[in-house]
Amino acid sequence: MNQTTAYQSLAARLQHRIGNGELAAGSKLPSERSLCDMFKVSRVSARDALHLLEAQGMIYRLNRLGWFVSPPVFIYDPTRSSSIQEEAHRQCRELSTELLSASLQVAPTRVARGLEISPTQPVYVVTRRRAVDKRWVLLEICYFKEEYFPGLLEQPLAASLTVMVRETYGFSIREMDINISSAPLDIEHAQHLQVREGCPSLRLERKVTSNNQTIAFEREYWLHDAIQMRVKGRD
């Protein structure tokens, strides 16, 4: 009934090669034109197959660089008390972090509302990108209330912020409100992650409170195929 079209059968064959390890995780696929020759299909069909596998999270692309086999998903608890760093170590994944910017500036309206401050009040904004096994998969933007975090810009901001909040500033985090949705990446965020504008992502918003004070607000954009979330829920 199904699997009769050219692009579906090409996708199935590639999937098979990925499954049996002929194409290893992280490795580059043959170029689109090679695939056309190898499998006797037009480039449109080859690309349709690649798009299908991309939607399924089997492969991903780096803008104009090529198509690559996806590594296993990263498992993540957004209500974490532990840092992503620690989590990655537990899963034997290599994690790297790059600081993109850090400054004191006025927060977007929605963030100001989350932080319960006036929209004209400046906050610390820290933007970073993070890679799991060398692939950039996470863009994070953290907003810190100025009053609670004196001297924040002098801290080592490429290191764990969770640890910094806990140890340098002495906050014990007890409650977090979390919001998860699917959202397209805008052009700037997409470029940082080396993907196309509009690429679907999992957006996670987190309001961080300590002793009934909202002290920070974070926004994370995860490439949708790179992450799996675990939440321990209570009634």
Added chain:
Amino acid sequence: MNQTTAYQSLAARLQHRIGNGELAAGSKLPSERSLCDMFKVSRVSARDALHLLEAQGMIYRLNRLGWFVSPPVFIYDPTRSSSIQEEAHRQCRELSTELLSASLQVAPTRVARGLEISPTQPVYVVTRRRAVDKRWVLLEICYFKEEYFPGLLEQPLAASLTVMVRETYGFSIREMDINISSAPLDIEHAQHLQVREGCPSLRLERKVTSNNQTIAFEREYWLHDAIQMRVKGRD
């Protein structure tokens, strides 16, 4: 720098018409060939524009029926104690439920592990699909431990299962383990939701426990652009 290509400018123009209400939520877009004529582009470019808007969650398609403007996202707390039914009512959304199948059968390995039973032990399996504002957006598969739910197949299974568990069987739910990930729909699930095989979805797995007993396991597949999740987290 950007927005110079044919498909991007077409996408932008459609987005504008959706934004200003010229194309209302739920309404059908002009056919692909009409768009080609109207905007003087090839069909490939027109489809690229539609795919972009689809990835952004602005529009969706029903297999071979056409493209439609997406209604607002449904907001949902997966650690809910209230039923989806009640939640929809609160958001003034119309919700409908259709029972697809219900039977006593052997559970898949992964589910048996979640339920902490042997892989050969039969469980009640209830499959349903649900629509928000007439669009099928959710496929749910519930596995109930046989011993805790005598006579389950005689219950009104198109009604709220949350309420049934609570009132007919007398369980008060206190804890739930939840797993959220992006997953492609297999062909059977896709057909029930009238979308294409491989279409990305948000998959939610929930282990339901009451008094430290695992009584049920649920799996939900949400169309990724239809839902936003709110989680109240604690440390």
Added chain:
DNA sequence: CAGTGGTCTAGACCACTTA
């Protein structure tokens, strides 16, 4: 510079739905 993916054209046939 050669090769890559990204974009694009102008056609075509098929499977399916609706009238």
Added chain:
DNA sequence: AAGTGGTCTAGACCACTGA
């Protein structure tokens, strides 16, 4: 039967990358 989206071909040029 007419119209839709789904698939497909065989080309083409461009922007960008890496050697």
